[in-house]
Amino acid sequence: MIEFAFVMVINLMPEPFSEWEYVGNFRSCQEAAIYVDLHYPDPYEVEMEYRCLPKEYIALPKDTQIINRDMKNGSVRYYDSHDVCKVKRNCTET
Numbered sequence: 295m296i297e298f299a300f301v302m303v304i305n306l307m308p309e310p311f312s313e314w315e316y317v318g319n320f321r322s323c324q325e326a327a328i329y330v331d332l333h334y335p336d337p338y339e340v341e342m343e344y345r346c347l348p349k350e351y352i353a354l355p356k357d358t359q360i361i362n363r364d365m366k367n368g369s370v371r372y373y374d375s376h377d378v379c380k381v382k383r384n385c386t387e388t
Contacts, residue, residue: 329365
């Protein structure tokens with residue numbers, strides 16, 4: 295099974311760079327950079343910044359839907375990061 299170990303986030307807002315948008319999980323940072331080049335504006339024309347980090351070093355919000363993007367096959371898989379109890383509707387909130 296392929297490990298999608300790298301997470302790409304992008305910021306298209308002007309200074310200060312504080313509004314990060316989750317792009318997806320990728321097999322490598324090189325694939326993530328290619329995805330950004332293909333799907334986002336030219337960084338020389340639009341002020342933007344992007345980061346590719348190992349998934350262990352980035353804290354995504356708890357309700358983020360995980361998107362595994364496979365650039366080699368052109369496929370996308372979505373994973374839900376919600377607790378299983380929320381799907382079954384039997385959570386006990388504390």
